[in-house]
Amino acid sequence: MKQGEIVLGALAPHPPHLVYAENPPQNEPKAECGWEVLRWGYERLRKSLAQRKVDVLIVHSPHWRTMTGTHFLGVEHFKGLSVDPVFPNLFRFHYDLKVDVELSRQIFTEAQGLGLEVQMMTNPDFRIDYGTIISCHLSRPEWDIPIVAISSHGLARYFNMEVMQAVMLKLGQATKVAVEKSGKRAALLASNSLSHRHFVVEPEVPEDMSFEHIQNHSQYLWDMKVLDLMKRGQTQELLEIMPDFTEQAVAETDGGSLTWLLSALDFPTYPAEVHAYGSVIGTGNAIVEWNPHNRQVEWNPHNRQVEWRAQGGAQ
């Protein structure tokens, strides 16, 4: 069997506002417009994803928060209604999705082998969390690719960021090895925002963009710092400052999704492509893609342009 590979990694945040603004038939509330720059970023990610001929989407979501280890979906088909507990006015989504249970179990087994506390979720009545649904929908609205959904182990709050990251490094490696053994072509989605301080009031028309801006300037500076490191391929440094970033920008990276992704990608030294950055009810959100086939590409510091020299053409 051919060795499987991670053909794309993405930071794919899950503000329900983006689904709301797009008006897919699955979502009950309807919008006039909104958050276009971020949605155009997702359109670019979709194009990349479509070119890579992906067999499975693996998503790590901060909104399936578990305290007793990492949990994996272990039922092949889920159909139901997801209502966002925080923004129920924006997100009431009828989902119908397939799970690659075989790959779920493979990641479970690899993670267990590395000493992680893991559990398969086999209750068919389980409601899929909205982080998983939104990241998957925005990356692949056709819903024709099976998913693997991984819970977020709440270690950052229970202990600290360092403990959480140590576990996510192992989970990322377990994911990578399982994908390689599976023979499948996988895309990985880290479903988190960057800075994450919300406004606590909402305009009467939620998509009224005259109200939308970043919650505070220090958050914005932090987000730009983080994106700059991604573009330069300095992800090891990003790992090191993740605890400070998370604390000072109240970032959603406390869920571990981004650390898991970077670990599974072996801490890219090649430049990431930032498809979009924008705020949603004050939080900072970026759609960022890593293409492992660009391993040879280097950051060009002089003109601040990334020179894409993908080896072997489009994948």
Next chain:
Amino acid sequence: MINKAYLLPGMPHPLLCPEKSSAYQKLRQAYERVGAEIQDSQAELVLIYSTFWPSVIGHQIFARPETTWTHVDEEFHALGSIPYTFQMDEEFGELYKQQCLARNLHARTVNYAGFPLDTGTVVALKLINPDNRLKAVVTSSNVYADRAETLVLGKAAGDALEHSGKKAVALVISALSNRLHQGRVTPEEDRIHSLKDEEWNRKFLEFLEEGRLEDVAQLSRQFHREARVHKVNNFKPFWWLSGLMGQSNRFQGEVFEYQSVYGTGAAVVGLEPAAVAARDLEFDEADPDVYAGERNVLAVEAGMEPEPEPEAQNV
């Protein structure tokens, strides 16, 4: 008016697997005692504040007249599913919202099919009000709110009760210490996560048993530091309850049960208004009546603003 108030834990074990340990069984019996008391009381309404339901946009009030769902806990999904039908007091929910707005809080009612009621609320209503003889209203716990805002939220609940003329029981649904075991723990091995958590739980229960509700409320910040995982900014349920019940120690308390559920402090406690205060202390925290919004560190005190510059004269 409030006939009686209760603290209830929110973990699903006493509902789904009471037979697995004598601790869960005792908690189940304590819930049932509370249920019997409520059903025998003159109460017409169950008014709930649940720490298991976080909100971001102000305060959400669940007031859907009838809601049916099959709930599965995101952590303890292996224990089984919880089908339910609950009835809420829509009219009271609207009144509560109006009283929140009058006290300058951002608030809204929630009335959507499939809205994800939290595990704590579902477990409590299933056990204490299985036939929906009383209608309920549930309030969320805003993740950013601190004491002033939560206290005012409790006062708004009191205003709504006064305007409605209804008799109610108040429930706060919350663990005391909330640290779960990280690994697999059998029901027989279940105990409070640490000695420190245990000691703080006992101290709180001692106060509650003496009816010292406002003392408990004023001790909440310290309890948060000592015995809570910092998932949100503070330990708020007793601020809400004390705000609702007049911020005093004039209660008679009864600890029905105290056990560990997966490491957390699970207590069932009742508080009844009494003629005399258990302790008549001078409380040292502020007593705001309306919410004045977020204050910056450098905010200028009201009345101390610098004189405005005189306007330039038209010449």
